[in-house]
Amino acid sequence: MIWNIPNILTVFRLLCAPAVAIVFLFLPHPYADWVALILFGGASLTDWFDGFLARRWNQMSKFGTMLDPIADKAMVITAIAVLAMNFGPSPLIIVPAAFILLRETFVSGLREFLGETAGLLKVTKLAKWKTTAQMIAIAVLFSYGIFSHYLGMGTIGMDGATMDAILDGEMSDETWLRLSYYGSLWSYGGGVILLWIAALLTVITGADYLIKAMPFLKEDA
Template sequence: MNWNIPNILTVIRLAAAPMVALMFLYFTRPYADWFALILFVSAAITDWFDGYLARSWRQETKLGAMLDPIADKAMVVIALMVIIGFSSWSGWLVLPATVILFREVFVSGLREFLGDTAGTLKVTKLAKWKTTLQMIAIAVLFSQGVFEHYFGMSIWGMDNEIVGQILSGEIPDVHGLGWKLTGAEWAGRIGLWLLWIAAALTLITGIDYFRKAMPHLKDDR
């Protein structure tokens, strides 16, 4: 096995995937949200760097080609699981997340079945955009958790009437409730919109891969 820098970055990204979930087991919120966001964004950045370095330095290997898509899928699947469990938008997240998870399992099964002919399912540019959009959406949704919990911490001990008066401008907003609530709402909305668009691209690429695999799925007569 060739342990060059691109492969090491890929392995680090793969190891970071379960760490995203562990942040919510060992830290309270919003610190868990912060750590998960930083960890996820850092890992997503390595996704671009390892591919760029492998091509630039001509260090593309079979190990890297095998681990890179696994690391991407692990990051996305585990992060979606965490977000659905903790996000206030979880009901609206279930459908796009289901589409994404189903497609990943389906395409992985196709590649495993095709074996040596799996090269017909090479990653397309649209699939790369799909992965990029998924990661941006997930990062934005993690940031929504940060805003949401700082807002919750700021209104601790206040009754609903006082909170309403602060948000309506009747009482000075010395704790920044307005921008924290606005940040939470818009991060949630934007992240959700991006995830639905990513789910649509995920469905399109999954259908494309199935179409390409069809000639190899026919029984010989």
């Protein structure tokens, strides 16, 4: 095992996976949401940097090659579990999340079954776009928890008419109500749309891997 900067970044991303969930056990909202967003966002950036640096500095290693996809899957699966907990039984979140979890589990099992021939399941550009869409969607949905908290705090004791007047710009916005309102609106809607796009790409790439593996899954005559 080689401890170079790319591998250290990969290990950091792997350790961030459980940390994203654990912060919600010890911190209240919105602090837990802030920490989870920072951890997940920082870990997502390392997904690009570790590969870039490994190629740039010629520091590719078996350890990094093995751990990189594991760290990606750990981050995504843990974050989706946390989002499912935060949003509750929402079909808009649970359905795409279920497809994403199914695909990740299926492909991991497929690679394990193929053993030495698993190299045929190389990561495609579409699979990289899938991972990018997943990470952006999750980060946006984490930000919803922040916006919604401040929206709730800013409207305590406020009647509907006052809220409408502030949102329409007829009254001063001393509690940043407009930012919280539109932030929560767009982060939820945008996050859900991105999550469904990620789920669609997830299904497509999973089917692609299955088609490539089919010759190795046929029974001997």
